[in-house]
Amino acid sequence: MADRAARQHSPAGPKAADTPVFSGVAVVASCVGFVLIGALQALYGPAIPALRERFDLTPSAAGLALSAHFVGGVTGVLLFGPLNGRIGNRRTLGGSYLLMAIGAAGFAMAPDWPVALAMALLAGLGFGGVDYGLNQLFATGFGRRSTAMLNILNAHFGVGAVLGPAVIGAVGSERYAAVFLGFALVALPLLLCLGGVRDTGAPETDGHAPPVSTGARIRNRSLGTVLAAFVVLYVLHVGIEAGVGGWEPTHLETVGFGAGVAATATSVYWLMMTAGRFLVAPLALRFSAPSLIAVSCAGMTVCLLLSWTPEFAPYAYAGVGLFIAPIFPTGLPWLNRAAPQARRAGALVIAASMTGGVAAGPVLGMTIEWSGIRTVPLLLGAASALCLLATLWLARVTRQ
Known part of the structure; x- marks a missing residue:
């Protein structure tokens, strides 16, 4: 009876629960996206020696790149959160991937430090949009498996955080620009996988339980x-x-x-x-x-x-x-x-x-x-x- 009542009061209806939020390709692409945002966050630190030499910076000034990235990340989450309901999941993620790619490429080719900081901020905006968009979709889009899938998604962030500094260490910090450009190029094909992301709201349940437990109705x-x-x-x-x-x-x-x-x-x-x-x-x-x-x-x-x-x-x-x-x-x-x-x-x-x-x-x-x-x-x-x-x-x- 409770299940029947929950389905009757659900605006999406039973079919919504049966419609996957992600295709298999989109799930894989999302995990790759989290590898990329993990790597992006971790790239700035190992690049500091080359940044100091190229732009003649003090250590604290060079560290502003990561600060700009985090400021952009917070802004991106707060910006794309309200926008997501208006423009849809695909546009939110697509715009975020583009901002991240453009910011990373711009940071690599920046002619001076103020431009580099602006590009780090732009990349951070995209980072925040991807972080929010995929976390929110995985948190609600797999029914009872959402917690498990969200842990797997965020584990790939850690994979990227380990790989990013390893790549910089392998090629040398003086080649950081090539690494950031490579990052931007890898992000672009993910746009082709957004067709596998459903553009409507994600279901809260897999059909075996009400969307919200009785005790959770705060x-x-x-x-x-x-x-x-x-x-x-x-x-x-x-x-x-x-x-x-x-x-x-x-x-x-x-x-x-x-x-x-x-x-x-x-x-x-x-x-x-x-x-x-x-x-x-x-x-x-x-x-x-x-x-x-x-x-x-x-x-x-x-x-x-x-x-x-x-x-x-x-x-x-x-x-x-x-x-x-x-x-x-x-x-x-x-x-x-x-x-x-x-x-x-x-x-x-x-x-x-x-x-x-x-x-x-x-x-x-x-x-x-x-x-x-x-x-x-x-x-x-x-x-x-x-x-x-x-x-x-x-x-x-x-x-x-």
């Missing part, structure tokens, strides 16, 4: 609080992700490890994050999103506290990468089920997650100046504990 007066809790979860966990990636090498060297060991351990951290998303995909078919995220936050907190002990630190940081991996992709389908009346909530939390990544560096840096490098695991562990509290509260208020 009252309007508490909707803002629920969204705020999701924002806190996303800002903090992405801040932890960026904080570990940025400060793990320095912390390990401070407690007695060599520079080579510290660099290798940091690479392992990123690899474990990528592996964790592939590994959690089958688990997402058996366990609920609140359970997976609660276990992830608890494991992340324990590993961060263990990394305060020098002999455990490299292994504990690898554990952090494994446990933090599922939080971002697993939280989006949960958000869509918990707050279906806030259709653009996904754009808000994705933008918030990018803001967390931008703010993590300076905020953690200022705190470390006061407390010392050795406190990095404790500071990040405290933030992780807050993630766990937010998750437990959200699990309680959205419980069926």
